[in-house]
Amino acid sequence: MSRLIIVSNRVAVPEAGSKAVAAGGLAVALKEAFTAYRGLWFGWSGKIAEQPADTPTIADRGRVRYAVMDLSPQDHREYYSGFANRALWPIMHYRLGLAAYSRADYAGYQRVNRIFAQALAGLIEPGDLIWVHDYHLIPLASELRGLGVANPIGYFHHIPWPSGEVFNTLPASNELLRAVADYDLIGLQTECDVHNLSRNLVDELRAIPLGGGSLMVDGRRTRIRSFPIGIDVEGFRQAADRAGMNRTVRDTVAGLRTRKLLIGVDRLDYSKGVPERMEAVDRFFASNPDQRGNVVFLQIAPKSRTEVPEYEQLSRDVNEVLGNINGSLGEPSWTPIQYVTKAYPRAVLAGLYRAARVGLVTPMRDGMNLVAKEYVAAQNEEDPGVLVLSKFAGAARQLPEALLVNPYDRFEVAEAIRAALYMPKAERLERWKPMVERLAREDVDWWARTYLTELEAFRTIEREPPAAAEAAQ
Structure with a gap:
C-alpha cells in the first residue's frame, strides 16, 4: 500500500x-x-x-x-x-x-x-x-x-x-x-x-x-x-442528536427559557469580524426594541496568538464593544450578548448550534469557514434554524441558500438577523434542505x-x- x-x-x-x-x-x-x-x-x-x-x-x-x-x-x-x-x-x-x-x-x-x-x-x-x-x-x-x-x-x-x-x-x-x-x-x-x-x-x-x-x-x-x-456531516448530526445529555447544553437551553438564541463561534481573530458582528447585533436591538429581552446572542471566541500585538489589541477592542452594548442595553434579568473565550468540544458545539435559531457567521474574509457548515449539519431536520453568512467567506459559494450579507454593513446584517428570526418554517426548510444535501455529498471524506x-x-x-x-x- x-x-x-x-x-x-x-x-x-x-x-x-x-x-x-x-x-x-x-x-x-x-x-x-x-x-x-x-x-x-x-x-x-x-x-x-x-x-x-x-x-x-x-x-x-x-x-x-x-x-x-x-x-x-x-x-x-x-x-x-x-x-x-x-x-x-x-x-x-x-x-x-x-x-x-x-x-x-x-x-x-x-x-x-x-x-x-x-x-x-x-x-x-x-x-x-x-x-x-x-x-x-x-x-x-x-x-x-x-x-x-x-x-x-x-x-x-x-x-x-x-x-x-x-x-x-x-x-x-x-x-x-x-x-x-x-x-x-x-x-x-x-x-x-x-x-x-x-x-x-x-x-x-x-x-x-x-x-x-x-x-x-x-x-x-x-x-x-x-x-x-468539507466536514463530517453525519458526525455533527449525530453529536447534535446526543447533545441533550450534555450538561453545558442543557443548562444553556434551560437558561434561555422562551428567548431565541443567536450564536457565533470563532477563533478570536480580526478576520472573523467579532466586534463588527456585535455592533450589528446592537443595531438589531436598536431597530427592534420589542426584541430586547426576547433574544440573546452567544459569542464563543477562544483567544489565539496572544503573543502577536494585533491580537491583544483585538481582545481589548472586543471587550470595549461588548461592555458598551451590554452596559447600555442590558437589564438585571437579561444580558444581550454573552461572550465566552473558552473552547468547547464538538459534542457541546453541535448542541448549541441546534439550539440556536440563527447562526451568525460573518467573517470579514475567510478561506472557507467550517462553522457555517457545522451549523447547517447540526440543525433539526424538522425545524431548522437560519444561517446568516458573510458573502466574503468561501462557504458562501457552496451555501447560496443562506442569508448572504456584507459584514462591513451592520445595518444589512441587522436586517438579516430580523429576517432570520421571523422566517416561516416552510422557508427555513426550503433553504436548509439543499444546503445539507450538498454538504453531505461534498463532505470531508x-x-x-x-x-x-x-x-x-x-x-x-x-x-x-x-x-x-x-x-x-
Missing part, C-alpha cells in the same frame, strides 16, 4: 497506546486520508526548546507514524509569530494595514522551512505522496526539490489567496510565487482563489496557461484547482479523496530529480 506523508505547521501526537488520529481541526479533516494510506505526519511539535534537535522525534500510533520537530525561541518568533502571522496572514486576508514585514522574520520563515525539509527528506521513500498544508510552509516543496526529492508534492492552502494587487504588496511576493509553483498540485478553497493565484503567476512570472488548470512556470508544470474542504486522487496522477509523470538534473548541466 502507498504511503502518504502529510506536513503541517502544528502536529499533535496522540497519547501512547491510541491508534486514533489526534482530535483537532486538521487531524479530523485528514482522518479519511490515513484510512486509505499508511501514514507519516510531520511538523512542529508545538514546543519551544533552547537547543532543538536536528532530527525529528518519532512516535508510532497505529497506522500513522508521527515525526515532530521543536522550534527555537528565535525560530518561533520569526517564522511563526513574525512572518507567517504578522505578514502572510493579514495580506492573505486583505488586511494590508495590519501587515508587518521584516527581513529578519522572512529569513526565519525560510530557515525553518529549510530545516523542516532537511529533516523530512531522510524520511521520504520513493513511492510516497507528500501533501503539505497551509501558508506556514509555502517554500517547503522548493526546499525539497533542491534536495533531490522527485515525489509528487501537493499543497493545500486553507485560507484565501488574494488578488495580485494585494499579494504583491508583500516584499517577498515573487519569491513566494516561484516557491508555490514547485508543487505539482495546488489546492485552493474557491474558484476565486484559483483565479487570483493563476492570474498572478501569469502576470508576474510569465507563466504559460496549458489548460485544465495547468500552468508552465519557469519550465515546470503545476496544476491549480479548487477543492472546497470527499475532499480528501478527490484531492489525493488527483495528486496520485502525478506518479505517472517521469521527471529527473532536480539535483541530478543540475549535475548533468
